[in-house]
Amino acid sequence: MQEYSYPMRTSVFLLSLICLLAAVQAPLIAADLVAVPGGRFVMGDAEGEPDEAPKPVEVAPFRLMRHEVTNAQFAEFVASTGYRTDPERSGAGYAWDGRWRLVPGTDWRHPYGPNSDIEDSADHPVVQVSARDAAAYCAWTGLRLPREAEWEFAARGTDGRRFPWGDAPPQAGPAAPANFGTVACCTADAGDGYPRTAPVGSYPAGASPYGILDMAGNVWEWTADAYPGAPGQIALRGGGWGNNPYCLRVSYRHGNPPDIGLDMVGFRCAADTG
Numbered sequence: 001m002q003e004y005s006y007p008m009r010t011s012v013f014l015l016s017l018i019c020l021l022a023a024v025q026a027p028l029i030a031a032d033l034v035a036v037p038g039g040r041f042v043m044g045d046a047e048g049e050p051d052e053a054p055k056p057v058e059v060a061p062f063r064l065m066r067h068e069v070t071n072a073q074f075a076e077f078v079a080s081t082g083y084r085t086d087p088e089r090s091g092a093g094y095a096w097d098g099r100w101r102l103v104p105g106t107d108w109r110h111p112y113g114p115n116s117d118i119e120d121s122a123d124h125p126v127v128q129v130s131a132r133d134a135a136a137y138c139a140w141t142g143l144r145l146p147r148e149a150e151w152e153f154a155a156r157g158t159d160g161r162r163f164p165w166g167d168a169p170p171q172a173g174p175a176a177p178a179n180f181g182t183v184a185c186c187t188a189d190a191g192d193g194y195p196r197t198a199p200v201g202s203y204p205a206g207a208s209p210y211g212i213l214d215m216a217g218n219v220w221e222w223t224a225d226a227y228p229g230a231p232g233q234i235a236l237r238g239g240g241w242g243n244n245p246y247c248l249r250v251s252y253r254h255g256n257p258p259d260i261g262l263d264m265v266g267f268r269c270a271a272d273t274g
């Protein structure tokens, strides 16, 4: 009997372990959610584009991820669910080199083309994810994409500032508040330390009034809202690594189709308070 006791104990242990792993649905990398108090603010910029016409908006308290969703976080989702992104299904994603090109073999594991990889980029924001892919990730974590108004409120607070850190456009250099492109629009620029994506949270000087990072630059962020300027498109916010400071303003708006991936677009998730 004794000779069977060890294998039996081992079997029970393995069975328990398998049950435990099967029960794990929630992500292991916990989202750092920041409480945003909500309030009344003026959304938009009178000196911006026509779609930024200022209007007073009331935002209820909510929570927003301090950082953009990383490759490591997204990999956990894919490993757990077998999820396939839109660019993986279509076989191509958009890459920026002064203009957008649809590049075959481009997806979140190969963000800049089939010969690129994310081996050394676990803490960089995931890109080449569509709005639908972003919403699927947020739902898996029990969260949701932020509304446009929530996103802008979290980025600027209530004092009307044009950037998360204040009114001054970003300057390249060691104290840069954001990862952005050339001032003359628009190509990648390493003057802030990174030509393309940077590890999330690399620019603490650019924190929003609530301590939320990379709201300007690094990657554009999908929201939950339709973009009113183009039928069927989804609004994105914040500008990305290839953009100039004008597009990094907290009120700047852009729309893209919901099913495409780009190497300058990622996302972060939000949650209701409570």
Ligand SMILES: [Ca+2]
Residues within 6 Å of the ligand: 179, 180, 181, 188, 189, 190, 191, 192, 193, 194, 195, 196, 241
């Ligand atoms: Ca840069």
Ligand SMILES: [Ca+2]
Residues within 6 Å of the ligand: 068, 214, 215, 216, 217, 218, 219, 220, 221, 238, 239
């Ligand atoms: Ca961003």
